[in-house]
Amino acid sequence: MDHKLANLVPYSRPATPGIHSSQTIGFIGLGSMGFYMARNLAKRAIPPGVPPTPLVVWNRTIDKSQKLQNQLGKELITIAKDIDEICSCDILITNLSNDEVVKDIYGKLARVLKLSPPVKTKIFVETSTILPPLAGELDVLISGLAHSHFISCPVFGRPNVADKAQLLLVMAGDYRSKKEVAYLFVPAVGRKVVDLGENVEKAPTFKLLGNSMILGAMEVVAEAFTLGSKAGIEPERINDLIGDILPAPGLMGYADRMMRDDFNGVDGFSLEGGIKDASHVRRLTAQYGAPMPIIDIAHQRLITARAIHTAQKEEGTETLDLLDWTALIAGSRVAAGLDPFHSRKRKAVVEEA
Numbered sequence: 001m002d003h004k005l006a007n008l009v010p011y012s013r014p015a016t017p018g019i020h021s022s023q024t025i026g027f028i029g030l031g032s033m034g035f036y037m038a039r040n041l042a043k044r045a046i047p048p049g050v051p052p053t054p055l056v057v058w059n060r061t062i063d064k065s066q067k068l069q070n071q072l073g074k075e076l077i078t079i080a081k082d083i084d085e086i087c088s089c090d091i092l093i094t095n096l097s098n099d100e101v102v103k104d105i106y107g108k109l110a111r112v113l114k115l116s117p118p119v120k121t122k123i124f125v126e127t128s129t130i131l132p133p134l135a136g137e138l139d140v141l142i143s144g145l146a147h148s149h150f151i152s153c154p155v156f157g158r159p160n161v162a163d164k165a166q167l168l169l170v171m172a173g174d175y176r177s178k179k180e181v182a183y184l185f186v187p188a189v190g191r192k193v194v195d196l197g198e199n200v201e202k203a204p205t206f207k208l209l210g211n212s213m214i215l216g217a218m219e220v221v222a223e224a225f226t227l228g229s230k231a232g233i234e235p236e237r238i239n240d241l242i243g244d245i246l247p248a249p250g251l252m253g254y255a256d257r258m259m260r261d262d263f264n265g266v267d268g269f270s271l272e273g274g275i276k277d278a279s280h281v282r283r284l285t286a287q288y289g290a291p292m293p294i295i296d297i298a299h300q301r302l303i304t305a306r307a308i309h310t311a312q313k314e315e316g317t318e319t320l321d322l323l324d325w326t327a328l329i330a331g332s333r334v335a336a337g338l339d340p341f342h343s344r345k346r347k348a349v350v351e352e353a
Contacts, residue, residue, distance in 0.1 A: 008192045011179040025184070026056040026080065026089030028105060029128075030064040032267070033155070034095035036162035037127070037189050039068055041093075042076040044188035054078040058086045087112045091181070093125040098276055099134050102126065110141050117146040123177045124150045129211065129273075131280050132201035139173065139200045149174040151181060152200040154207035155190065158253070158269055165189055172196040172203035205284065212281045212295055214250065215274065215325075219298040221246075221255050222329035225343070226336050235259040235343055257326045261343055265322035271309070274325030275302045301331030308340050 027038040042055035058080040059065045069077040080086035087109055096102045109124075124142050126135065135152040142150035151173030161167055167190035171178045175198065182193045196202035221242060228238045239259040243252055257263070265271060278299040285292050305327040312318035319341075330340035339345040 009182045009186050010193060010195045011175075011182055013183060014176070014179050023090040024053055024056060024088070025091045025093070026058070026086040027093045027095075028058050028086060029095040029097075030057060030059040030068060031095065031097060032159045032270075033157075033162050034059075034127075035064060035068060036159060037093075037095060037155075037167070039072065040162075040165045040189050041184070042068075042072055044184070052076060056080050056086050056089050058083065083108045084112050087116075090121070091123045091125065091184070093127060095127045097128070097273070099130050102128055102130055102134065102138070106138050106141060110145065113145050113148070118148060120147055122148045123174075123180060124148065125153050125181050126150070127153050127155050129154050129207050129277055129280070130204050131283065132204045132208075135172075135200040135204050149177040150200060151177050152203040153181065153185075154204055156207070156210055157190075158250075159267060162189075166191045169193045170196060170203045170206050173198060173200045208277065208281050208284060211277045212292060214254075215278060215281075215298045215328075216292070216294040217246075217248075217251050218254050218326065218328060219294055219301060219332075221251065222258060222301070222326075222332045225255075225258055225329060226332040226338065229333070229338055229343055230336055254326050257324065258329050259343075261341060263324045263327040263341060264320050265324040265327075268324035268326070271302060271306055271323040271325050271327055274328065275299070275306065278302060298328060301328040304331035304334065305329075305340065308334065 025041065027034065027041065030038055038055060038057055046052045052075065054074070054076055056078045057065050057068060062079065065077075065079045069079055083105075086092065092109065094102065094105060096105060106124075122145075124138075126138060139150045142148050151171055153169055153171045155162070156168035156170070157166060165188060169182070169185055169190040169192065171182065171193055172195075178195065186193060194206070196206055225235055225238055228235065236259060239255055242255045246252075257268070278295055281292065281295050282299060285295070302325065305323060308330055309318060309323055309327070327341065333343070334340050
């Protein structure tokens, strides 16, 4: 085994190195993250002399599937006409927007496979950010199918990180299935695997813990930008300070977007996704009796930003169709009497005598 890869994947290689060339892989959900994950998976390194097996993709709207096929060609991408067709794949990967969609898709997959039970091993890989109990429900559902295994594998990273195949992968579930998927995903989709054992609920819990750290840090940074604006300190100065004292690449990227008032969610993580994740974290804090006050505040900020954006849409004054979750700073700005989305539109600081 390559020594460097051994440090990134906490499992020995499967009996046959890598995924068997004859195995078919399906990918459901070509959103802002799934598109890049599927693309990189289709382009993964194949042993010399082995013809590539096309990645089978399905999305609720076919335009994204067609876009991916146009980019890579029919040799690497096959478009499934429906759920029934993609169910024939040996490994099925899902990356979906929210828990409701996840439940709906897995329910449809299970119904198809109950009518036509698998005759060989099939692995389901759920990569979305969902509530932990839902992962448990999916495990029970899939385990009830012949020869089928489920693993939970949420990912850390924005779309630009997915684009570069640098996602952090968190896995929980059937051990042998994790081994197969880990060597399929690294380095094609992500840079490293974190193993959380066989309890599939641990991986989404871990993901939500990580997102709570990110969201909490974003709220602190948003408040600092807002106070700086009120005090007459240029946002560029504050952004430089963040780089000097809190030089975390992810946080610096979010801070940079706030500084530039770049809240376009098309190439980022959507505001709705942030609200969903904050809500999930709050449910965990209630379940375990472990309060996270800063997440409560951040959740309020996100909802405020959505309300402002909705009002702008109704008035026809909005400039963006989809907001990035860094728009949570709008709540802090409005509370301080500033423009929600344009930091330069502010009153000069006036010191009272």
